[in-house]
Every structure is written in structure tokens, then in C-alpha cells.
Amino acid sequence: MISTYNLEDIANKLNISLKDLNKAFKKGILREYEYKDIKLLTFKKEFKHLEKGTVIFLNENLDVVRGYPKTYRAITLYPTIKNHFVDKVAIEEKLNGYNIRVVKVNDKYVALTRSGYICPFTTKKINKYLDLNILDDYPNYMLCGEMIGKNNPYTPFYYEEVEKEYENLGFYIFDIKEKETNNSLPVKERLSLLEKYNLPHTKPIKIVDKDIAHEEIKNIILELDKKGREGVVIKDLDMTVPPLKYTTHFIHCKDLEEAFTFFFDLGVDFIFSRVVREGFMAYEFNDEDLDKRAYDIGKSIIFPMVESIKKVANNERVTEDIELIFDSEEDLDEYLEFMRKMRMVIKIKKIERINTSEGEKLKVLIGKVYNKTNDKILAYLNGTVWSE
């Protein structure tokens, strides 16, 4: 389909040379994708000044939507925050879901995943739950936020605040950016605009001077940890320096638990980064009870592994089960087709028709299959030796 477009125009719009555009195609960095009548190109990797997940829509305008930038992590609160920021900082809660950019394109509102694909499931849900006329007034903006809740396909995690009639799901906007430049609105401007349009968003827990922020954050983190929540993002009020994130002991353990349920599929760097965060946190928080932290970490590693081995030994398959609600069979098929395109191996475990105040819906239990974990556990249980 790309051949029908002028490559020179695309290169111009992306602010790269025609030569580089061709290089990106050749290297497989730039991939074609379409959703219904919307055609686009997506950057699978960072390329020149363009973030991974940057897309260019193959419409008349050649609309560009920049990828959501990586958020850097503070490993120590002090002196990292003090060094990094300018004066005042907003401390906002970091929610544990998946990053979405909502834009208006071809007169439709669509939800782009972090990787730069239009997710049909998410697109349906944001159209259902949100009044998006803000994008009619500001078509150059993208609404960046976190889709959270137990009933999402990527990061199922229960949040009481998004409990709805028949699903646990909600979208919280934490950033508004110009879609072509990736410039963010200042914190206060973003908040007043979102309040005006009555859109759900994360609100600063506190706005403090950067010099004392580490002390405030320490208390906030301990509080969030107790409540079983993920952490914070710290932002410059003018959004002129990049935000930083910092996460709780709770979520490090939770991450490890999930990783070790599918331990032969996980990335080992994933484990390493979690335990290193714990090491620096233990040091900085000056643990009175280092034993408890050690025990929690050990449990998060050992318990899920033994659980998975037992399951496979009992002839069960280890899957990550996710429950999603669809309006129709058609919506389900569209989602399954998308998963296939993303090369996810999934199987449907149960379909249930449920009655809601909006009519009948489908409640579908989907199992993500982790073949490597299943196969390797089975092999070792059957006597395969480990060569090292």
C-alpha cells in the first residue's frame, strides 16, 4: 500500500532524509499496519530522533504521532531528584497498566499502544467510556494515559477505583502532548484542561520543592506500598525536564512473582533490574527489617516457580489467564486477529454470555500460552540434563 504514497512527503513529514526512510524500511524498523480503513507506518525501534512506537498515518495529512518516550528511573531518591529537577516538582501516582496514546485521525478516535499499533480492544473501550471532544477542539494533541484494571489484555491488575458494572477497567490520562513534537503541556495547564473536559486523570499527590521531594516521596512510597500500588512519577511543573519514576517494594515483588510463574519465558534482565531496585531501596530506606524484604523477594522467586512445576507435573499447562468483556463476537474476532498479528499465542478457555444494563455481552477467559516454560519444565521433570 505504501507504494501509492509519496515517499518524499513521508520523509519530509518525519523530518528524516529519503535515504534514511528507505534504510528504516530495509532494516525492518518501519512496518506497515492497517486497522479498518486506517493505514499507517509504525517505527518498531527508535530511529534517529523518532521514538519507538512513532507512527505516520497514510492519509492526506500524513499525520504523525510520536512514540511515548521512555521514562527514566531514579535508583536513589536522594540526590537523584534534587540533581535532576529545576525547582518545584509534582509527585503523581504511577498506575500499573499499559501506556496508551489517544488521537483523532480520519475523524475517528483511536488508541495507539506503546509499540505503535491501533489496539481494537482499547479503541472500543476509550470510545465507550470517554467523551473525547477535547480532540475535536485540539486535534494536534494526544492524550497519554494508562489503561488499568483487572479486565485488560496486557497488564491485568485490579484497581478498586475502576470497578464498573461488568468490568474492572479504566483510563487515566497523565500527560497531554502535541502529537507531532512530543512537547507536553505544563502540569497545571494539563490539569485544568482535563477538568474542563471532565476526563479521568491522575492528580498530583503533592507539589513540593525538589530539595525536600525525596523525603516526601519516601513517605508516599511507604503508603502506596502498604496499599499494594505501583509507585510515583515525579514531574517538572513546566515539563521542561523529563519525568522520573520510582516504584514500591510491593510492585517489585509482584513483578518477580509474575516473571517466575513463567520462568523460562521471562528475560533474565527483568529479574536483575527488580532485585537491584530493592538493593538500593533497602540501603536508602535504611531498613530496620531487612529480613522481611529478603523474605518477600525470596518468596516472590521460589513460590511461583514451585507452583508452576507442580502444575506441569499434574499434567496442567501453565497459562496466564485474562478475562475480557466484548460487546459482540465480531469484537472478539477482531481482538483475536490483532493478537495473532502481534504473534501472541493465546487460547480461549471459556466464553460466557452475560446480561448487562446495556444488553448481552461476552465474557471471555483467554489463556496466554508460555510454551517455553511448559516445555522446559516438562523436559526437566522427564530427566533432561542441563548443559552448562
Place this chain on the structure above:
Amino acid sequence: MISTYNLEDIANKLNISLKDLNKAFKKGILREYEYKDIKLLTFKKEFKHLEKGTVIFLNENLDVVRGYPKTYRAITLYPTIKNHFVDKVAIEEKLNGYNIRVVKVNDKYVALTRSGYICPFTTKKINKYLDLNILDDYPNYMLCGEMIGKNNPYTPFYYEEVEKEYENLGFYIFDIKEKETNNSLPVKERLSLLEKYNLPHTKPIKIVDKDIAHEEIKNIILELDKKGREGVVIKDLDMTVPPLKYTTHFIHCKDLEEAFTFFFDLGVDFIFSRVVREGFMAYEFNDEDLDKRAYDIGKSIIFPMVESIKKVANNERVTEDIELIFDSEEDLDEYLEFMRKMRMVIKIKKIERINTSEGEKLKVLIGKVYNKTNDKILAYLNGTVWSE
């Protein structure tokens, strides 16, 4: 120096083609090395049928010494042992030291490391402690064993049985092989030969039928674990199928502790393999107290990390300190030169002259420097952000 030798003869002796020999040189797999007047080529990687650490001495005979093969690991005892072996198996203790092959070459006894270098330290010690005339009678044999004890340069770990007047060091032979073919003597033949020549060696803890070996090993492993020892190697009595190893909870924790002391230098795969062993062990040993295992693992990860962070925060450098005993300054220099060749960064922290029944010796405290760990901890303590 290699140019003075006939490459065709070398290729013939190694049983590879001249073309492959040149390829090995070109790829940097084959490296020249010399120790005193002994010149050799060593295989830095597995190549064709030749194990990593295989060497060919550049003398008149072109003596070949094959690399010590990898020992495969049983992840589960049952049914792995039962499937892998033929009938009876010998269960021997696996000692926690470094693998050495002792051979006679150019009328000298030398100690080759696993990687195929002549270690001057080890060569001196085996000549001092062992009567090696077995190699005069059987020059085609290599004595394969573990150098253990607190005062060794590679794997310092205290063993009470090798406590000597001024150092904790000893060599235990666990295998005799034909150096050119890598064929092992049958277990009983090896034992009687080593007894005849009065050489220190590992003795079978038990010889049992393969069908019940897993039960025996389980008890032996629990016993070794209590004593803080490494594990077992299980061998076919005729040595016709390769041995298998299996290790204790104790050593997994110990390995993790050491790795996490220098956590930015360690390989992440190293961590992963240890915790996976624990997972399968917990399953197979049917832990009554899985909490204890989890706590031990967590402690082995978190405690040394916090310790290292605290040290760096106190302006100390994290080093692995090793105490070695040398006969003379010359011996020390030779060892330091060898370490430099092996690209180890070490610094001498203390030299002490000690009086022994054999005269004055040097007791040297050597610190292995792990620059990455030191530098990265310091950077994070100073506010560097983590980009992921």
C-alpha cells in the same frame, strides 16, 4: 613462534584439517601461550571435536592434552539418574574449587587450568604437595582434580581437610584420563591406582544401583547441605556414559551471595540458573519448609547487595580479597604476570613475611577489583538515572 613448527603436523596431531586449523587461528579460537620454556597452543572455545581448554604443546612430540569436558547437571534426581545411567553408579562428593589437569610435559609436571593455561601458582603447589611419579610410569595420563581451600586464587573456600601448616590448600583427584583421547579409567581402576601411588583423591560415598540412586542422593545431599558443602557427582562405574552433577541448597545460596556482592559484574544467567535449581529442588524434595528456602534465597540476594552499596557509600572499594602464600618474590611476580595475561585487575593490599618450618614465605593479600560494580554503585548513589 608458531611459524617454526609444521602446521600440517599440528593439524594431524589434533585430528583436524589444515584448513580448520587456520580457521581456528583466524577466528582467535587458538591462542599461543608460553610458560618458562614450555610453549603451547590453547583452544579458547570448543572447536570441532576438541573441548575448550584443549592444548597442544609445541615440543617435539606435539603432546596434546584434551580439555576437561563439561559435566552435565541433573535438574531433577528422578528420573534423570535412572534414565541417564546403565546399571550401578558411584556417588562421589563434588568439591568447590577449581578444575586442574596435571600432566607431564618436557620432563616437568605442570597444572593446566580449565581454560588451558599453565597456572604458575598451581604448578608450584602440586609439585610441592604431590609425589607425581605416577606420570613417569603413565605419561599418557592426565590427573584431573579439584584444587580446593581458602588460599587459592580462583575459588577461595575453606575446607578443614586441607588445613596445612601455613595455608589451607589441597588437590583431590577425581578422574584419570588419557590426555590425548579424553577416555577415563573405570572408577575402581582409578581408585586402586591412586591408592597405589598414595595420591589424594575423592572416594565414592556410595556405590548403588541407578534405580535407587535418587533416594540415596537425596539423603547425601541433605547431609552435605548441613555441613556446608557443594554437592555430588554421579558416575557410571565403567565411565562409559558421562557423569552428572547435583548440588546443595547451601552452595546455591553461597553462589548467589558472591554474585550479589559484585552485582553489576556478574552474569545474569548465573543468577537465573541458581534460582531455577532451587525451584526444582524445592519441588522434588517436597519442602515442608518452603519459607526457609525462600528466605535463604532472598537473603543471599539482598544482604550482599546492601553490604556493597554501604561500602561504596563509605568511600571504600568493593574487592574480592584472597590470601595466597608464595615461596618468594619471584613466585609472586610470576603469578602477577599470569593474572595480567588473563586480564584480571588485581591489587596487592598487604604483603607479610611469615616464618614456617620451611623458612620464610610471603603471605599476600590480593584484591580482585570489580570496576563495574564499584563505578555503577557510585553513579547511582550520586544520582544517575536508570534508562530502560
